Amino acid sequence: xxxxxxxxxxxxxxxxxxxxxxxxxxxxxxxxxxxxxxxxxxxxxxxxxxxxxxxxxxxxxxxxxxxxxxxxxxxxxxxxxxxxxxxxxxxxxxxxxxxxxxxxxxxxxxxxxxxxxxxxxxxxxxxxxxxxxxxxxxxxxxxxxxxxxxxxxxxxxxxxxxxxxxxxxxxxxxxxxxxxxxxxxxxxxxxxxxxxxxxxxxxxxxxxxxxxxxxxxxxxxxxxxxxxxxxxxxxxxxxxxxxxxxxxxxxxxxxxxxxxxxxxxxxxxxxxxxxxxxxxxxxxxxxxxxxxxxxxxxxxxxxxxxxxxxxxxxxxxxxxxxxxxxxxxxxxxxxxxxxxxxxxxxxxxxxxxxxxxxxxxxxxxxxxxxxxxxxxxxxxxxxxxxxxxxxxxxxxxxxxxxxxxxxxxxxxxxxxxxxxxx
Amino acid sequence: xxxxxxxxxxxxxxxxxxxxxxxxxxxxxxxxxxxxxxxxxxxxxxxxxxxxxxxxxxxxxxxxxxxxxxxxxxxxxxxxxxxxxxxxxxxxxxxxxxxxxxxxxxxxxxxxxxxxxxxxxxxxxxxxxxxxxxxxxxxxxxxxxxxxxxxxxxxxxxxxxxxxxxxxxxxxxxxxxxxxxxxxxxxxxxxxxxxxxxxxxxxxxxxxxxxxxxxxxxxxxxxxxxxxxxxxxxxxxxxxxxxxxxxxxxxxxxxxxxxxxxxxxxxxxxxxxxxxxxxxxxxxxxxxxxxxxxxxxxxxxxxxxxxxxxxxxxxxxxxxxxxxxxxxxxxxxxxxxxxxxxxxxxxxxxxxxxxxxxxxxxxxxxxxxxxxxxxxxxxxxxxxxxxxxxxxxxxxxxxxxxxxxxxxxxxxxxxxxxxx
Ligand SMILES: Cc1cc2nc3c(=O)[nH]c(=O)nc-3n(C[C@H](O)[C@H](O)[C@H](O)COP(=O)(O)OP(=O)(O)OC[C@H]3O[C@@H](n4cnc5c(N)ncnc54)[C@H](O)[C@@H]3O)c2cc1C
Numbered sequence: 001x002x003x004x005x006x007x008x009x010x011x012x013x014x015x016x017x018x019x020x021x022x023x024x025x026x027x028x029x030x031x032x033x034x035x036x037x038x039x040x041x042x043x044x045x046x047x048x049x050x051x052x053x054x055x056x057x058x059x060x061x062x063x064x065x066x067x068x069x070x071x072x073x074x075x076x077x078x079x080x081x082x083x084x085x086x087x088x089x090x091x092x093x094x095x096x097x098x099x100x101x102x103x104x105x106x107x108x109x110x111x112x113x114x115x116x117x118x119x120x121x122x123x124x125x126x127x128x129x130x131x132x133x134x135x136x137x138x139x140x141x142x143x144x145x146x147x148x149x150x151x152x153x154x155x156x157x158x159x160x161x162x163x164x165x166x167x168x169x170x171x172x173x174x175x176x177x178x179x180x181x182x183x184x185x186x187x188x189x190x191x192x193x194x195x196x197x198x199x200x201x202x203x204x205x206x207x208x209x210x211x212x213x214x215x216x217x218x219x220x221x222x223x224x225x226x227x228x229x230x231x232x233x234x235x236x237x238x239x240x241x242x243x244x245x246x247x248x249x250x251x252x253x254x255x256x257x258x259x260x261x262x263x264x265x266x267x268x269x270x271x272x273x274x275x276x277x278x279x280x281x282x283x284x285x286x287x288x289x290x291x292x293x294x295x296x297x298x299x300x301x302x303x304x305x306x307x308x309x310x311x312x313x314x315x316x317x318x319x320x321x322x323x324x325x326x327x328x329x330x331x332x333x334x335x336x337x338x339x340x341x342x343x344x345x346x347x348x349x350x351x352x353x354x355x356x357x358x359x360x361x362x363x364x365x366x367x368x369x370x371x372x373x374x375x376x377x378x379x380x381x382x383x384x385x386x387x388x389x390x391x392x393x394x395x396x397x398x399x400x401x402x403x404x405x406x407x408x409x410x411x412x413x414x415x416x417x418x419x420x421x422x
Numbered sequence: 423x424x425x426x427x428x429x430x431x432x433x434x435x436x437x438x439x440x441x442x443x444x445x446x447x448x449x450x451x452x453x454x455x456x457x458x459x460x461x462x463x464x465x466x467x468x469x470x471x472x473x474x475x476x477x478x479x480x481x482x483x484x485x486x487x488x489x490x491x492x493x494x495x496x497x498x499x500x501x502x503x504x505x506x507x508x509x510x511x512x513x514x515x516x517x518x519x520x521x522x523x524x525x526x527x528x529x530x531x532x533x534x535x536x537x538x539x540x541x542x543x544x545x546x547x548x549x550x551x552x553x554x555x556x557x558x559x560x561x562x563x564x565x566x567x568x569x570x571x572x573x574x575x576x577x578x579x580x581x582x583x584x585x586x587x588x589x590x591x592x593x594x595x596x597x598x599x600x601x602x603x604x605x606x607x608x609x610x611x612x613x614x615x616x617x618x619x620x621x622x623x624x625x626x627x628x629x630x631x632x633x634x635x636x637x638x639x640x641x642x643x644x645x646x647x648x649x650x651x652x653x654x655x656x657x658x659x660x661x662x663x664x665x666x667x668x669x670x671x672x673x674x675x676x677x678x679x680x681x682x683x684x685x686x687x688x689x690x691x692x693x694x695x696x697x698x699x700x701x702x703x704x705x706x707x708x709x710x711x712x713x714x715x716x717x718x719x720x721x722x723x724x725x726x727x728x729x730x731x732x733x734x735x736x737x738x739x740x741x742x743x744x745x746x747x748x749x750x751x752x753x754x755x756x757x758x759x760x761x762x763x764x765x766x767x768x769x770x771x772x773x774x775x776x777x778x779x780x781x782x783x784x785x786x787x788x789x790x791x792x793x794x795x796x797x798x799x800x801x802x803x804x805x806x807x808x809x810x811x812x813x814x815x816x817x818x819x820x821x822x823x824x825x826x827x828x829x830x831x832x833x834x835x836x837x838x839x840x841x842x
Contacts, residue, residue, distance in 0.1 A: 041651065145799050147720035159722035181799045231459070231804035233794075233813065299574055299585040308826050364791070371816065372825050375572060376605050376660075379653050379817045386653035390813065397794045397801035403721045404795035406731040422722075 003282045007321050009328050010082070018083035022090050024059050029094030034283075037384055044387075048237040052098050053135050055091065062138070063131040065106045066113055070127030077115040078343055081331035085275040089327075092279020096391035097237030099279055101138065103272030104184035104238075108139030108193035110268040111214050111256045117264075121253050122216060129190055129218075140182045140189030140219075141265065142243070144212070146402040155197030157212040157262055158414075159407050159422075164196040164245065166215050166255065173198070173215060173255055175223075175248040183269075183398055187229040187241035192217040195262050198255060214256040214265065223248035233397075234390030260344025267349055270356030271334065273395050274327040277363040280388045281320045287385050288316060288370045291377070303373060312369050319366035323359045330355045350415045353408045360396035367392055423713075425517075425706040429744050430751040436503035436510065443510050445482065450518035453477055458519050459804050465656035466649055468612075471522070472559070475657075478526065479559040484511070486554055488530050488537040490544065493551035499537035505692070505757035509699040509750060516703025520814045521657035523703060525561065527696040528607040528658075532564045532617025534692050535634060535676040535685040545673060546636065553614055553638070563613035563639075564689065565603040565663055572605065575619060576823035578687055579769065579834070580842065582627035583619075588665065590620035590633045592672060597635055599643075599668040610649030610659030613639050617676070618665070619686065629683035634676040643668035654813030687767030690822070691757055694779040697818045698750040701786040704811045705743040708793055711808055712736060715797060726796065735792055742785040749778045773835030780828035783819035790815060 014022070032051040040047035056062035064087070066072020075083060084106065092099035109130075112122040130136055147154050147161030155162045164177035175196065182192070194217060199210030217224070227242040292304035292313065303309045330352055333340045341347055367389045371378035378385045401407060410422045436442075453474040464470045479485040488504070489495025498504050508530070515523035533550075536543040554560045565588075566575050574585040588601025599620060606616070616637045623631040637644060647662035677685050716726040716736060726732045753775050756763040764770050790812040794801030802809050819825060830842040 143799075146726075147723060149718050149720055149725055152723075154720075154723065156722065161720065161723075183799065231462075233802035233804075233809040235802075295571070297571060297573060298577070299581055308829065312826075368787070368816075372820060375820055375824055376567070376817070379820065381651040381653070389816075390653065393791065393794065393812070394802040397798060400795040400798045400801070402719065402796075402798035403726055403729065403732045404735055404792055404798075406729065406735075407721065409731065 003285045007282070007285075007324050009324050010332065013082050013328075013332065014086055015083065018086050021059070021083075022086050025055065025087060025090035025094075028055055028059060029090060033094040038382065041381060045236060048095060048098060051094070052101070052237060055098065056135055057133070061087070061091070061102055062136060065109055066127045066131050067118060067123055070123045071131035072113075072127060076113040076118065078337065079115070079335050081271060081334040082328065085271065085327055085331045088272055088275035089279040089282065092276035093282045094279075095237060096276050096280040096388060096395065097235040099276035100235050100273070100391070100395060101184060101238050103269070103276050104141055105138035106272050107265055107269040108141045108191070111193065111258075111261045111264055112216070114264070114268070117258060117261075119256065122256075125254075126191060126216065136190050137185050137188040137239075139191045139193050140185040140243075141269070142177075142180050142182045142192060142194040143265070143401060144195050145181065155210060155212065157195060158411055160401055162195055162197045162212055164194050164215075166196040166198045166210070166213070168199075168252065171252050172249045173252060175215065175217060175245045175250065178244045180243050180245070182240060182243055184235075184238050184240060186243045187226055187239040190219045192219060192243070193265070195265070198257065211257075212262045214261050215250065216254045216256075217245070217248060217250050221248045221250060232394060234387065234392070234394040258344075260342070263346070263349040264344045267334070267343055267352040270352040270399065271327070271330055273399055274323070274330070274356050274359040277359050277392055277395060278320070278324045278327050280392055281323060281363050281366055284367055284370055284385065284388050285316070285320055287383065288313070288373065291374050309373055312373055316366045316369050319362040323362045326355045327359055346415050350412050353411055356399050357405055357408050360392065360399055363392045364389075364396055425709060428706065428709075428747050430747050431755070434506065434755055435751075436501070436507035438503070438507050439510050442507060443514055446478070446511055446514040447517075449474075449478055449482065450514055454515075454518035454522060458810065459807070461519065461521070461656045462654070462804075462810070465651060465659075468657070468659070471657045474522065475525070475559040478515075478522075479529070480557050484526070485529060485560050486551070488533055489547055489551045489554065490537065490542060492544070493547045494555045495537070495547075495551060499534075499542060500539055502758055504538055505695055505754035506751065509695060509754040512696050512699035513703035513706070513750075516700035517707045519657055520700040520704050520811065520818065521655040523700040524607050524655070524696070525612070525658045527700070528564060529560070529562045531689060531692060531696070532562050532615070532634070532636070532676075534689065535617070535682075541677060541685060543677065546676070550615060550636070560615075561608040561613045562615040562617065563606040563608040564617045564619075565606040565609075566619045567603060567605045569602060569604055572821075573823040573827050576690060577827055577830075578632075578683065578690070579772070579831070582629060583621055583632040583683065584625060584627040586619060586621040586632075587624070588618065588620045589624055590618075590622050590635055592622070593669075595672045596669045597633075597672060597674065599635065599637065599665045599670070601665050603663045603665075605650075605660045606663065607658050607660060609646050609663055610661035611646050612659050613646075615639065616644070616663070630679035632683040632686060634682040634686055635670060636674045636676065637665070637668060637670050641668050641670060653816065654810065655817055684767050687772060688765075690772055691753075691766045691775045693822050694775045695750075695753045695757055697822065698746070698753055698779045698782045701782050701815060701818055702743065702747045702750045704815055705746065705786055705789065708790060708808060708811060709740055709743055711806060712739065712793055712796065715800070715806070732796065735796060739789045739793060742789055746782040746785055749782060753778050769835055773831045776828040777832040780819075780825055780832075783815075783825075786815050787819050
């Protein structure tokens with residue numbers, strides 16, 4: 001049986017358009033990526049670049065999330081959450097690094113494109129960047145993270161430090177922040193979606209104190225300095241680099257000041273990353289299935305018939321099944337604000353964080369256990385497992401942001417137990 | 423607090439510990455740590471990696487340390503502290519790069535069967551010492567794993583070598599070896615000397631038919647493939663080796679019928695000791711990096727280490743290192759003192775040592791993973807050096823037959839299981 005049918009998901013909730021889109025992505029994955037992995041073993045980046053182009057342009061993922069009125073694919077609604085998961089899952093199966101890029105892109109556009117908060121001015125401004133005929137890197141997210149011991153007057157977003165200040169001067173936001181670590185694509189993004197501390201008054205360069213907000217900054221704005229792309233564990237489809245903003249000016253309208261907008265970014269990020277991780281797990285299942293169907297141990301029986309190894313396989317299957325159910329469940333909850341409340345409120349935000357953390361950690365657990373059963377083959381590039389392991393681990397650390405799972409645990413404890421001082 | 427203050431049983435540390443430890447630490451800090459972030463891209467060529475090996479092995483002369491003095495060695499194989507001092511050396515190298523530690527450690531691995539008491543085989547020592555007594559780095563490899571599986575070959579207690587496909591047939595006074603091995607450390611063209619696990623009678627589970635035979639890698643009929651690309655461990659090259667009618671003198675067999683099988687069981691203990699040392703070395707470096715990061719970076723306006731919940735994670739990580747180091751040195755002690763603990767290849771010692779190593783490996787894998795999450799956006803960044811260790815050490819948990827074999831050995835010993 002195919003992984004797809006073996007691991008439950010709410011099929012009845014997937015509309016026809018999404019089914020056919022998922023099928024196209026499946027075909028793209030099999031033909032363009034999975035079938036070519038061995039051929040491009042030593043030049044994987046090339047494979048990623050060739051195949052991402054087809055996915056972004058021919059299949060249309062680059063514009064998928066933008067409103068139809070602005071040339072997009074019209075998936076810009078909370079009502080399409082399940083479809084978005086289905087799509088990213090198929091991409092993650094082929095390559096979690098490509099999945100990650102789209103997941104981060106989607107989350108970075110969400111504050112301006114997602115119903116019911118479509119910001120028409122911003123869409124009109126930025127949709128042409130991504131809904132044309134040219135392949136783009138997409139939007140880069142700069143989220144709050146680690147603070148600096150020497151900096152006493154930082155603005156926080158739920159304990160995490162916001163490192164970018166935006167000050168209003170003459171109807172323009174003046175943006176400052178040094179050595180920032182984006183989540184994705186710092187080296188080449190055409191647009192930055194930044195969680196900043198916005199404040200009225202103050203002069204450029206002077207650190208503003210203010211409220212957590214979202215500001216969009218075009219990548220070619222004057223005053224942006226990008227570092228060299230750094231080497232990282234996984235997600236090699238994406239080139240990331242530190243970025244500094246030195247008195248970068250953008251129009252006043254580029255700020256999204258809505259209450260809950262920052263939480264909204266985390267919400268979409270957790271959903272999209274979970275979808276990417278379960279996609280990765282689908283391929284991990286295919287790899288381990290091929291292995292245990294033929295590998296013999298103890299000089300005679302198949303490895304899968306050994307009770308100890310079968311118990312490990314069961315753990316892997318459980319991790320995949322439950323992660324998939326959790327992710328689709330979150331998506332389903334997001335499609336029904338009339339039942340579960342608005343997406344940007346604390347309950348849904350905390351749920352998304354919980355599920356994001358749990359899915360990333362279950363995915364990593366499943367891949368670790370898979371590697372155990374595959375011995376050295378699991379560790380060799382040739383078997384394609386180790387790449388999933390590196391990619392998913394990178395996603396997990398990124399979702400933590402800083403301090404492992406502690407910030408998320410604090411968000412959850414605050415919600416359920418009214419903690420005031422954590 | 424420095425890394426040297428993590429616990430270990432101070433009363434049986436080798437007299438050479440301080441001196442050798444500091445020499446290797448200096449080498450690691452000058453010749454490895456400043457360059458290690460570029461090692462991954464050097465996995466095939468070893469252009470950056472090789473000079474560091476040359477200094478350690480040839481210039482400092484460590485590749486001769488196990489050989490007896492009479493053949494120009496340092497005579498460590500005669501010492502009561504062979505394993506304990508090896509642990510310290512491996513730990514110091516592992517702190518900088520576990521792959522270099524394994525490449526270095528494996529060089530001694532097959533040699534333990536001819537250089538360490540009570541197995542000193544002076545004829546073979548004389549034969550092979552000149553290879554190592556040069557100004558170039560010289561490596562050995564221990565070829566056990568085969569395409570059909572490595573775990574079975576290491577599961578010597580249960581399968582007794584029955585699955586080994588590489589054959590050694592005595593033709594006059596020469597062994598003729600045929601077979602195909604995978605994965606040995608220091609292959610891919612690196613090793614000059616190979617210790618090859620063979621059977622003298624296919625399918626036999628008689629210990630007398632297990633043979634460990636030394637084969638210089640330039641012998642006719644030996645072919646090494648190109649190195650495999652892996653998730654990590656760039657400084658260790660691994661490849662296929664084919665043996666096609668390879669002929670070596672009959673006396674290249676390590677110890678002889680029955681004794682080779684016993685030596686091989688001891689090799690398992692040595693390997694697990696080395697693995698444990700690589701891991702605690704890497705964990706020492708983890709502690710250093712985390713100390714810096716968690717003192718300088720903040721969450722909720724306090725240094726990370728001053729947040730109770732994050733401190734709990736840090737406490738666990740440091741605590742694990744403290745515990746694992748004690749266990750690791752205990753392994754070394756058990757190998758050094760068969761008079762107290764029983765033979766290195768005895769069931770009791772192998773099972774306990776496998777169990778110790780599995781515990782250390784599990785702690786290390788979890789701690790490095792957690793540490794990457796503590797660094798968050800920086801965890802996967804090569805510049806912080808944790809992610810490389812994380813990629814490198816995973817295989818230490820999996821090699822030598824893997825985690826499940828360790829679990830089965832423990833169950834078999836502690837519960838008298840007969841069929842696992
Ligand atoms: C960096 C590196 C260095 C290495 N160095 C060396 C070296 O120096 N010399 C060498 O010979 N090899 C070396 N190896 C190979 C390594 O030791 C083997 O890969 C390992 O022993 C497992 O063998 P395998 O990969 O063939 O897996 P298999 O033997 O097929 O085992 C796969 C899995 O099956 C399961 N299994 C096996 N037996 C049992 C059992 N009895 N009960 C329950 N489950 C079981 C376990 O989950 C195991 O992990 C190295 C590998 C790497 C990656």
